[in-house]
Amino acid sequence: MNEELSNVLISKEHPMDDYLREDRLPHIWCSGCGLGTILTSFVSALQKSGLDRDKVAVVSGIGCTGRAAGYLYLDGFHTTHGRAIPFATGLKLGNPELKVVVISGDGDLVAIGGNHFIHAARRNMDITVICVNNFNYGMTSGQMGPTTPTGARTSTSPYGNHEPPFSVPYLAAASGATYVARWTSLHIRRLEDSILEALNKKGFSVVEIISPCPTYYGKKNKMGSALQQMKYYHENSVIRHGSDPAESGIDLGGEIVVGCFINKDKPTFLDSQKRSV
Amino acid sequence: MANNGILQGSFFMDGDTACAEGALAAGCRFFGGYPITPATEIAERMVLRLPQVDGTYIQMEDEIASMNAVLGASWGGARAMTATSGPGFSLMMENLGLGIMTETPCVVVNVQRGGPSTGMPTLVGQGDMMQARWGSHGDYEIIALAPSSPQELFDLTIRAFNLAEKYRTPVLVMTDETVGHMSERVIIPPPEEIEHYPRRKPDVPPSADYLPYKSEPNSVPPMACAGDGYRVHVTGLTHNEKGYPDTVNLDVQQQMLERLINKIQHNKDDIIELHEDQVEGADIVVVAYGISARTAARPIRLAREMGLKVGLLKLVTVWPFAEERIRELAPKIKAFVVPEINMGQIVLEVERCAAGQTETILVPHAGGGLHKTKDVLATIKKFA
Numbered sequence: 001m002n003e004e005l006s007n008v009l010i011s012k013e014h015p016m017d018d019y020l021r022e023d024r025l026p027h028i029w030c031s032g033c034g035l036g037t038i039l040t041s042f043v044s045a046l047q048k049s050g051l052d053r054d055k056v057a058v059v060s061g062i063g064c065t066g067r068a069a070g071y072l073y074l075d076g077f078h079t080t081h082g083r084a085i086p087f088a089t090g091l092k093l094g095n096p097e098l099k100v101v102v103i104s105g106d107g108d109l110v111a112i113g114g115n116h117f118i119h120a121a122r123r124n125m126d127i128t129v130i131c132v133n134n135f136n137y138g139m140t141s142g143q144m145g146p147t148t149p150t151g152a153r154t155s156t157s158p159y160g161n162h163e164p165p166f167s168v169p170y171l172a173a174a175s176g177a178t179y180v181a182r183w184t185s186l187h188i189r190r191l192e193d194s195i196l197e198a199l200n201k202k203g204f205s206v207v208e209i210i211s212p213c214p215t216y217y218g219k220k221n222k223m224g225s226a227l228q229q230m231k232y233y234h235e236n237s238v239i240r241h242g243s244d245p246a247e248s249g250i251d252l253g254g255e256i257v258v259g260c261f262i263n264k265d266k267p268t269f270l271d272s273q274k275r276s277v
Numbered sequence: 278m279a280n281n282g283i284l285q286g287s288f289f290m291d292g293d294t295a296c297a298e299g300a301l302a303a304g305c306r307f308f309g310g311y312p313i314t315p316a317t318e319i320a321e322r323m324v325l326r327l328p329q330v331d332g333t334y335i336q337m338e339d340e341i342a343s344m345n346a347v348l349g350a351s352w353g354g355a356r357a358m359t360a361t362s363g364p365g366f367s368l369m370m371e372n373l374g375l376g377i378m379t380e381t382p383c384v385v386v387n388v389q390r391g392g393p394s395t396g397m398p399t400l401v402g403q404g405d406m407m408q409a410r411w412g413s414h415g416d417y418e419i420i421a422l423a424p425s426s427p428q429e430l431f432d433l434t435i436r437a438f439n440l441a442e443k444y445r446t447p448v449l450v451m452t453d454e455t456v457g458h459m460s461e462r463v464i465i466p467p468p469e470e471i472e473h474y475p476r477r478k479p480d481v482p483p484s485a486d487y488l489p490y491k492s493e494p495n496s497v498p499p500m501a502c503a504g505d506g507y508r509v510h511v512t513g514l515t516h517n518e519k520g521y522p523d524t525v526n527l528d529v530q531q532q533m534l535e536r537l538i539n540k541i542q543h544n545k546d547d548i549i550e551l552h553e554d555q556v557e558g559a560d561i562v563v564v565a566y567g568i569s570a571r572t573a574a575r576p577i578r579l580a581r582e583m584g585l586k587v588g589l590l591k592l593v594t595v596w597p598f599a600e601e602r603i604r605e606l607a608p609k610i611k612a613f614v615v616p617e618i619n620m621g622q623i624v625l626e627v628e629r630c631a632a633g634q635t636e637t638i639l640v641p642h643a644g645g646g647l648h649k650t651k652d653v654l655a656t657i658k659k660f661a
Binding site for chain 1: 328335349353375509511
C-alpha cells in the first residue's frame with residue numbers, strides 16, 4: 001500500500017469522534033448489543049443531514065437506550081422514565097428552531113410513556129422518535145415489556161409471556177405519525193437512510209429498530225450468541241415498503257416486517273396552531 | 278393595555294386570571310397544562326393571551342406530561358409554567374424532582390382544593406402544604422409562596438418567576454380555590470416597575486471544558502440552554518460539575534446535594550418574605566398563610582378590641598420556612614395560634630421551631646370552607 005493511500009485509510013481520529021463525548025466512553029452497553037451500530041447509524045445520518053449540530057437536541061428516557069443522549073456530543077437530556085416525549089415537546093415549543101430527536105427504548109416509549117407517544121403522534125408534534133426495541137427491559141435485567149412477543153420468556157414471564165404485544169409501527173401509524181419505519185440493527189445502510197428521512201421529515205416521525213439483547217432476552221429465549229441473534233433478526237426480516245402497519249405484529253419465531261410503512265405530509269402542531277390563532 | 282400585549286392599569290379580576298396576567302407580565306411565554314378544577318381558569322386565560330405575546334400554550338395529555346413539557350420549554354429558553362390542583366400536583370411530583378435535580382427554572386401553581394384524592398374539587402383546601410415541601414422523592418429544598426388575594430397572586434407569580442431564574446429551581450405558588458376564584462381589584466403596574474430577573478447565561482464561550490454545574494460562590498451556576506452552542510448534558514442521575522452521571526461516587530452525591538440545598542438555605546434572607554402586623558410586644562402570634570391569613574384578620578381585630586395583644590405573622594414564603602423568626606418570637610409570647618385548612622401541617626413546623634418555648638396551637642379545618650371567626654377567636658382568648 002503506498003503512503004498516499006494509507007493516509008486516506010488511516011486517521012488518528014475516528015470520523016465520528018466529534019459527535020461523541022469521548023470522555024464518557026467506554027459506554028455501559030453489553031457487547032453484542034445493537035445500540036452501538038444504531039448510534040453509528042444515527043451519527044452517520046446526522047452528518048449527512050446537514051443539520052446545524054448546535055441546533056440538534058437529543059432527549060432520552062430511562063433504560064439502556066436512555067443512555068444514548070449521554071454519549072452524543074449534542075445538547076442532550078436524560079429525563080425520567082417514559083417522559084422523553086413530553087420533555088421533547090416542551091423543548092421544541094420553547095425553541096422551535098431546534099431539531100429535537102427522542103432516542104429511547106420500547107419499554108420507555110410505549111409502556112410507561114405510551115400515553116405521551118400516542119398523543120405526540122396525534123398532535124403531530126415536530127419531533128423524530130428513534131425507538132430501539134430489544135423486546136425486554138435490559139437495564140433492569142430482562143423483564144417482559146410492551147413489545148415482548150407472546151410466549152417469550154423473560155424474568156417476569158418465566159412460563160412464557162401470556163400477553164399480546166404492541167406493534168410500534170401500528171401504534172405510531174394509528175396515532176397519526178407522518179413517517180413510520182422499522183429496521184433491524186443489522187440493516188445498517190437502510191437504517192441510516194431511514195433515520196435521515198425521518199430527520200428531514202416534518203412532523204412526528206418514528207423509526208423502530210429491532211435490536212439484539214444477548215445478555216437477557218437472547219439468553220432466555222435460547223437465541224445463541226449476540227451475532228446469531230443479530231443475524232436471526234436480519235434473516236427473518238422481510239422488506240415490505242408501504243405495507244399495512246396492522247400487519248407488522250411480531251410473533252415469537254415469526255417473520256419481522258421491515259421497511260417504511262408511512263411517509264406522508266400533514267400540518268405539524270405548530271403549523272396548525274399558527275393557522276388557528 | 279400597554280403596547281407589548283401586557284395589561285397595565287386597574288382591573289377587576291379573579292385570582293386565577295390575575296395569576297395568568299402576572300405570569301405574562303413576568304415574561305412567561307410557555308404554558309403546558311391539563312384542565313383541573315379550580316385551576317382551569319389559569320389555563321383558559323393563558324391559551325387566550327399567550328398568542329398575543331408570541332407565546333405558546335399546549336394542553337398536554339396529563340399532568341405528568343405537563344410538568345415535563347414545562348421543563349423542556351425552560352431548557353428551550355422560555356419562561357415556562359403550569360397550573361394545577363391536588364390530583365394533578367400529585368402527578369407532577371416525580372418530575373418536579375427532575376426540575377430540582379437539573380436546576381430548571383419554572384413555576385408550578387397549585388390552586389388547592391379539599392382532599393385527599395378527588396376530594397372537594399370546587400371547594401377550598403390547604404392540604405398540599407407538606408406535599409409541596411416533601412412530595413417528590415429524595416432530599417431537596419423547595420421555594421413555595423402563598424398568596425392571600427388576587428393582587429398577591431399577580432405579584433407573587435411574578436416573584437415566583439424571578440426566584441426561579443435567580444436560584445435555578447422550580448418555584449411553587451401554593452394558592453387555593455378561594456383566592457383563585459374571588460374577584461377583586463388588581464393593579465397592574467407599568468412594565469418598568471415590574472421586576473425582571475433575567476436568565477443568567479454562561480460568561481465563557483462554548484468549549485469542551487465548560488462546566489454547566491460548576492459551583493459558583495452563590496451556589497447557582499449560569500444556565501446554557503439547548504441551541505446556545507454549549508452542548509450541555511442534562512440528567513436526572515447524580516451528576517458531577519460537567520453534568521455527567523456519576524452514580525456510585527459518594528463525594529459527587531454529597532457535593533451535588535449540598536449545593537442544591539445550600540443555594541436555597543444560604544439565601545433564605547432573600548427568599549423569605551413575611552408580613553408582620555403588631556407582632557412586637559404581642560402575647561399571641563397568629564401564624565397563617567394564604568386565605569387563612571386573611572380570615573384571621575377579623576378574629577385578631579376582635580381580640581384586640583377586647584384588649585388582647587395579638588399579632589399576625591403572615592408567611593408569604595412558606596418554604597423555606599421562617600424558622601429563625603419563629604425561634605426568636607417563641608420565648609417572648611404566650612402562644613402561636615396556627616389556623617390552616619388542613620388537620621395540621623405548617624403547625625408542625627411552627628411547633629418544631631418553637632421548641633417547647635411556648636404553646637403552639639392548631640386551629641384545624643378539614644377543608645371545603647374557611648375558618649369561622651369564633652373558632653380562631655376562642656383559641657386566641659384561651660391562651661392570651
